[in-house]
Amino acid sequence: MTTRRTGLREQKKRATREALREAALRLALERGPDNVRVDDIAEAAGVSPRTYNNYFSSREQAIVAAVTAERESRVAEAVAAQPDQVRLADAVVDAIVEQYTDPGEPHRDAMLLITTRPALREAFLDTAAAIEHPLADAISQRLGDSGPHTARVLAASVAAAVRVALEQWVRPVSTSPAASGLVVPSGSLPDLIRSTLAPLTPALDAAEERARRGQPDSV
């Protein structure tokens, strides 16, 4: 009812997409990502090479997608699932941290592969941006319609903060020797995300407060 516009068509597309993801990851793990040609992925998934990049616009994207697959929608769901009494900021932070917390994954080795290879790291960072739109919808729903852009900006900022966290997590921290000189070596990803999200809580609180006062009953 929600996504099912046509039914069978959508279903097949999902299947193809998943087959491609899975094939891409499997082959990358077996041979190493540099020894995987697009043709191989396509063949393993049983489609033409041309079809492959109707779905993915780069090999890295396909591999990474196997791990990050439906994180976007899950984040949005998790936010929406929080009761209204919970502060928006907490709802968002918890939802995201939850999604990025290592669930003792079968993907453990895949993550190792990703964080190792530069090209895959880049692709992985880009996946943070994917949460923006679903998250914007979820926030928008909680805020009513504070401003035309408030929800989107907040969602985009959250996504950006997550990206910063992922960068920190993934990079050897080779940047300039800053003033204090002391930066967390690598920390756990959830903690990192919490700390990059922290500076945004005032903005989330303010938006929520404004929504609460601004439109207790009106539009």
Added chain:
Amino acid sequence: MTTRRTGLREQKKRATREALREAALRLALERGPDNVRVDDIAEAAGVSPRTYNNYFSSREQAIVAAVTAERESRVAEAVAAQPDQVRLADAVVDAIVEQYTDPGEPHRDAMLLITTRPALREAFLDTAAAIEHPLADAISQRLGDSGPHTARVLAASVAAAVRVALEQWVRPVSTSPAASGLVVPSGSLPDLIRSTLAPLTPALDAAEERARRGQPDSV
């Protein structure tokens, strides 16, 4: 003094880069972007095609760069230039708005071209992200070292907000018919930027306040 590490070498690189930008834009304007081959740009700039993409990783990037060229550094400078009495939020907003305000440019027609062609629009949106790092440095300097990531997150959020503004400005607004249904048709870009930046001011204020109280006498 600032950027001059080696001198002559850097200078030549700048020159080459600028020549490529300029050539790309000129040819795109003359023939339309679809009738410009990378080889043409390279030839017009007097370098090999291979060299061209040592500088730019896509044709669109080169064209757009001619317009957005040094916006990044200017934003950072503008923030740094604001006296310390000015609220950080205001400093940032003003600096950015200033940089995105149409200066009766010679680039007027270039902007028209960019906003017209989808591929160029995408590349243009990406330029917003370029302000992140310089801006992070500028903010970091004003905040001392509030937290390890505060400045970066704020800068990234600001960049994201700018991106949202650019998207709104550039897109026909074909998105879902939201609740209120009333969205600004296109508005002026500066106004749009102000309005997307608005939700972030609480975060900027909070960071500034925290920096002011946290370290009243240090750096």
Added chain:
DNA sequence: AGCAAAAAGTGCGTGCACGCAAGTTTGCGT
């Protein structure tokens, strides 16, 4: 059920990004 429109998959051709391994220029030490 049969048909017409839409959508997905496919083959082909073109232009491009990028690694690699020279060749060339610049900068620096002695």
Added chain:
DNA sequence: ACGCAAACTTGCGTGCACGCACTTTTTGCT
């Protein structure tokens, strides 16, 4: 002043992204 080392440029080769036109499948309508 001279030569060495590092940086930049270049030619070449490979794999790939993507537009276009065509075939096959799904869907909605009568």
